């Protein structure tokens with residue numbers, strides 16, 4: 386798996402700050418961009434975000450290249466609708482060999498690895514034979530598995546990214562999409578540390594787990610928090 390931040394909005398944090406000032410200043414954004422310092426923007430942005438006015442960070446956008454992940458994983462990623470995607474086509478690309486992801490649970494199990502690799506080889510051979518017999522890649526690809534390697538370009542704005550991270554950095558997300566999300570977060574944080582200061586699984590900013598009994602135990606569930614609060618109130 387390879388995750389690269391290809392492009393991002395220049396001065397992403399300042400731009401979001403200027404957007405915040407635009408809503409409550411007599412000056413326009415052009416003047417605010419020139420007159421407001423990064424420090425002023427950071428301070429005001431923090432305040433506005435604490436009010437829950439998150440639309441201002443939609444002006445900051447980030448484009449990633451995610452390579453050699455499985456089709457199972459991209460299927461999960463593209464469920465996030467507030468984003469733009471371009472994915473390698475299995476219709477137009479004729480594959481010389483099947484590249485595939487091996488889940489760690491299978492890699493670490495000798496018997497499972499054997500079954501898995503045999504199945505990949507079979508799929509690969511079937512694809513080759515279909516292509517040799519004149520079938521187009523767009524139809525031959527039907528024998529390819531969910532594990533097939535693919536490449537995808539993803540553009541999300543900062544608000545959509547925060548939402549993506551809240552769901553996909555959570556231990557409830559599958560290991561592969563979680564790895565993608567964690568690598569994307571590392572890259573985004575390098576560019577905009579303030580925007581992504583509290584980014585991560587929902588519990589990181591909520592300080593409780595919204596997954597209830599399905600949670601990993603890192604944070605108490607809302608129910609546990611409330612029960613704790615009631616007990617404390619009764620004690621006092």
Ligand SMILES: Cc1cc2nc3c(=O)[nH]c(=O)nc-3n(C[C@H](O)[C@H](O)[C@H](O)COP(=O)(O)OP(=O)(O)OC[C@H]3O[C@@H](n4cnc5c(N)ncnc54)[C@H](O)[C@@H]3O)c2cc1C
Pocket residue numbers: 464465466467468545548552553557558559
């Ligand atoms: C752990 C986990 C397990 C999952 N399991 C399943 C599963 O078993 N089956 C399955 O089908 N999916 C599953 N999903 C996918 C999930 O249901 C969402 O489709 C996916 O996480 C995208 O989330 P989203 O819709 O909030 O994001 P986005 O599509 O990026 O949307 C962001 C936000 O915009 C708003 N929005 C977007 N579109 C609309 C709309 N049409 N109407 C109203 N508001 C909108 C919502 O507030 C939404 O939260 C799973 C996801 C996770 C993280």
